[in-house]
Amino acid sequence: MLTGAIAMASTVIALFFLRFWRSTRDRFFMYFALSFGIEGAHRVYSALTYQDAEDSPLHYLVRLLAYGLIIWAILEKNLPQRNKDGSQ
Template sequence: MNQMLSGAIAVSSLLAGLFFLRFWRSSGDRFFLYFALSFALEGLNRIALGLLVDASENNPLFYSVRVVAYGLIVVAIWQKNRRRP
């Protein structure tokens, strides 16, 4: 059951990444590019967790990929909301 749910999360993340990639291509806004990269990283991370035999979410490698993905979201929001002179 865990692998099935992990696969569903991976597919959902990759689809969300494609969704944001489509908006980036039409608008050219880096906000959507950062979100697309973040969701693609999360999806690939979930796929790796599902394929490796003794993988755990507590492993620093998987955790650091997730931190980078969420960091991209924070950077996107920060850049979108900063004041420009």
């Protein structure tokens, strides 16, 4: 039951970030929406396959991808932007 609540919360958060991305077209929100969407889908998959052992590499790789997207979004937002000619 707790896995379902986490999956629902992750999906709702993904939908909020998707709405912010649609209104601003800022990739920061898109990366966060993807991250929470992946996390929600992973929780649903885990609940439907009845896997109690979450120590398989697949679980860690999915979470690494989701958290990596968050880290990439933060880094991309805070790094200085480069112009097309290579100057900052």
